[in-house]
Amino acid sequence: MRHWGWPILPLLLPLLAAGCVLPPAVTVASLAADGVSYATTGKSVTDHGISAATGEDCALLRPVLNDKPICDSTLTARGKEVPVEQGGAAVPPPVAAVAVRDQYVTVGSFLDPANAVRAAAAYAPLQVNIVPAEVGGRQFHRVVVGPLSRDEASKLKLRLAAG
Numbered sequence: 001m002r003h004w005g006w007p008i009l010p011l012l013l014p015l016l017a018a019g020c021v022l023p024p025a026v027t028v029a030s031l032a033a034d035g036v037s038y039a040t041t042g043k044s045v046t047d048h049g050i051s052a053a054t055g056e057d058c059a060l061l062r063p064v065l066n067d068k069p070i071c072d073s074t075l076t077a078r079g080k081e082v083p084v085e086q087g088g089a090a091v092p093p094p095v096a097a098v099a100v101r102d103q104y105v106t107v108g109s110f111l112d113p114a115n116a117v118r119a120a121a122a123y124a125p126l127q128v129n130i131v132p133a134e135v136g137g138r139q140f141h142r143v144v145v146g147p148l149s150r151d152e153a154s155k156l157k158l159r160l161a162a163g
Contacts, residue, residue: 103153104146107160116141
């Protein structure tokens, strides 16, 4: 007597979702996917999602059809073969962030090339170049430091601003 309603249960389930605001095409596609999934595996797409989330074999209709709990925690033959890593081996080591060095800072611009050489010597620990530049018909010698990371360039600019 208890199982009189199970043949009509699949027909009534779509009515329960009638209040949901989904386009009819999505509803039909979802029901079709559930139907195919249930026909091939005995579980709906939702059941597979719950099983994946809990790590157990779950089926929402199991208590209605078989008087069994929704989720079965006994290991299946396939579940015994799944490798499980414990502790630090399960998490890959963090990848150190590599600073992008694409910043250049002009630390001085001189008409006299000797002054440019002296200024470049003050920044010798960094990569320094003297770059010629023509401004208003006059030849300048710019002292450019780089490439630097954004952080290094910011620190150098603060150092220049401080004098």
